[in-house]
Amino acid sequence: MLNFHPNVTQPSQAALERALLLLHRALGPSKVLSARESCEVYSHDDSEAEGRMPDAVVLASSAEDIATTLRIAEETAVPVTPRGGGTGRVGGAVPSAGGIVLSTLGMKQVKEIDRRELLAVVEPGLVLADLHAAVEAEGLFYPPDANSLLACAIGGNVATNARGPRAFKYGVTRNYVLGVEATLIGGRSFFAGRRTTKGVTGYDVTSLLVGSEGTLAVFGDITLRLIAKPESVMTLMALFPNIQASCRAVESIIVMGLVPRCIELLDHGTLEAVRRAGNALNAQAGAMLLMEVDGPGLEVERQAARVGELCDEAGALEVLVAQDAGQRDRLWAARREMSPAVRRMAKHKLSEDVVVPRGKIAELLLRVARTGERLQLRNVTYGHAGDGNLHVNFLWDDESEVPRVEQGIEQLFRDVVELRGTLSGEHGVGLMKAPYLHLEQSETLIELQRGLKNVFDPHQLLNPGKIFSADRSHGAC
Numbered sequence: 001m002l003n004f005h006p007n008v009t010q011p012s013q014a015a016l017e018r019a020l021l022l023l024h025r026a027l028g029p030s031k032v033l034s035a036r037e038s039c040e041v042y043s044h045d046d047s048e049a050e051g052r053m054p055d056a057v058v059l060a061s062s063a064e065d066i067a068t069t070l071r072i073a074e075e076t077a078v079p080v081t082p083r084g085g086g087t088g089r090v091g092g093a094v095p096s097a098g099g100i101v102l103s104t105l106g107m108k109q110v111k112e113i114d115r116r117e118l119l120a121v122v123e124p125g126l127v128l129a130d131l132h133a134a135v136e137a138e139g140l141f142y143p144p145d146a147n148s149l150l151a152c153a154i155g156g157n158v159a160t161n162a163r164g165p166r167a168f169k170y171g172v173t174r175n176y177v178l179g180v181e182a183t184l185i186g187g188r189s190f191f192a193g194r195r196t197t198k199g200v201t202g203y204d205v206t207s208l209l210v211g212s213e214g215t216l217a218v219f220g221d222i223t224l225r226l227i228a229k230p231e232s233v234m235t236l237m238a239l240f241p242n243i244q245a246s247c248r249a250v251e252s253i254i255v256m257g258l259v260p261r262c263i264e265l266l267d268h269g270t271l272e273a274v275r276r277a278g279n280a281l282n283a284q285a286g287a288m289l290l291m292e293v294d295g296p297g298l299e300v301e302r303q304a305a306r307v308g309e310l311c312d313e314a315g316a317l318e319v320l321v322a323q324d325a326g327q328r329d330r331l332w333a334a335r336r337e338m339s340p341a342v343r344r345m346a347k348h349k350l351s352e353d354v355v356v357p358r359g360k361i362a363e364l365l366l367r368v369a370r371t372g373e374r375l376q377l378r379n380v381t382y383g384h385a386g387d388g389n390l391h392v393n394f395l396w397d398d399e400s401e402v403p404r405v406e407q408g409i410e411q412l413f414r415d416v417v418e419l420r421g422t423l424s425g426e427h428g429v430g431l432m433k434a435p436y437l438h439l440e441q442s443e444t445l446i447e448l449q450r451g452l453k454n455v456f457d458p459h460q461l462l463n464p465g466k467i468f469s470a471d472r473s474h475g476a477c
């Protein structure tokens, strides 16, 4: 929900002053920002979420800095919002009550890459693209590949259980997190997880922490599972006259038992944005699939040929197979450029990331088009078709359009739940989706999760106001 302000307790002025004094004393002025102009950038992320200006920003450079900050926060009753690259799409890193922003982006070390055990230990501020480069230099592979990989950090990825195009074949961040050093509000630290691939001792606290959106603990070192780098990769682009034909192709690829590592879908409006960004595309094309297959050399060629044939059979206008690494990179650069290209189409953009069963993608897009017509709302959709994960982007220029955007969001979520999907495939709930959680989850399930939150953070000081909307009067219906 745009302009959602959860009902959270603001710290008192005296508490803030004391916290700032203690932080300065413990960490020194170079690690603590408090000037308004320095704090401003930490008051938002890559969403339309509106928070409060933080009163202090801690630039942590070690696990001790994280523990010290969380100790002082509890002692002074000042809320803390953990932050990585700030690329989140739901306001997860946006402070809803001011207080302290705890940035772990400065902690960027690759501490260990173990080729025998197939694991890496890294600090939370390591940028995803740098993690990829480091492990690939060792002939290994870390599959999760959020499209924000040049700016998002692994700590943020773990906190949001990030996923990307390759999730269709390889799964999501959670599938690669073996263990996490975590620090609780108050400063107590523990290691959850292990360094082995198997292990079932106790509750699976590691899995609970993955995707907890900075509300349970702050992550330090993260132990990641790696796999062998695929021998070869081929990229294909197929253009279709309409969405229905592209969905037919996705269905038959999967039914035939082929497992491309990604199947990305772009709708008519998105192709228009790509054209406007200077890419010449077949004028008849109303949908595009961008796909990759990987594995041993000959097997990859066989799979790519079969995928191409199935696209032809589904009615593709043309199928292009990237002939070299340069062409492949250009296709992916166009995919990654898509989000900024869409952003340039209007003053405001809100990117939802809903998921429906794959067989319902065309139905959902039809419903989105109907909602757009009814409410006179511009929208474009792209996403990870292999997972049924669609980014429906609402676009608007004028504040007077906001009530219609709100109606469009709510209608989208109701349609998704009706089609037995889920409100978020990768961005999480954060601030923006908190008012809608009850559309998908029962009161009992929400209460159970609130109970867990209370165990980790009884005074609601760690990233308050996120995931669970405290005040049901903010609910969307």
Ligand SMILES: Cc1cc2nc3c(=O)[nH]c(=O)nc-3n(C[C@H](O)[C@H](O)[C@H](O)COP(=O)(O)OP(=O)(O)OC[C@H]3O[C@@H](n4cnc5c(N)ncnc54)[C@H](O)[C@@H]3O)c2cc1C
Pocket (backbone or CB within 6 Å): 045, 046, 081, 082, 083, 084, 085, 086, 087, 088, 089, 091, 092, 093, 104, 124, 145, 146, 147, 148, 151, 152, 153, 154, 155, 156, 157, 158, 159, 160, 161, 162, 163, 164, 165, 213, 214, 215, 217, 218, 219, 220, 339, 340, 426, 427, 463
């Ligand atoms: C252009 C673009 C493309 C994107 N594509 C994808 C995509 O393909 N797949 C995808 O999943 N997402 C995508 N995203 C969304 C975003 O990049 C991911 O959610 C990402 O995981 C956020 O990482 P970050 O480091 O920027 O985290 P932030 O935005 O800084 O924070 C996100 C959440 O993590 C918490 N957090 C951060 N660091 C820590 C820590 N050390 N300990 C505990 N909690 C922490 C924060 O409190 C917050 O709740 C995209 C965003 C953009 C702008």
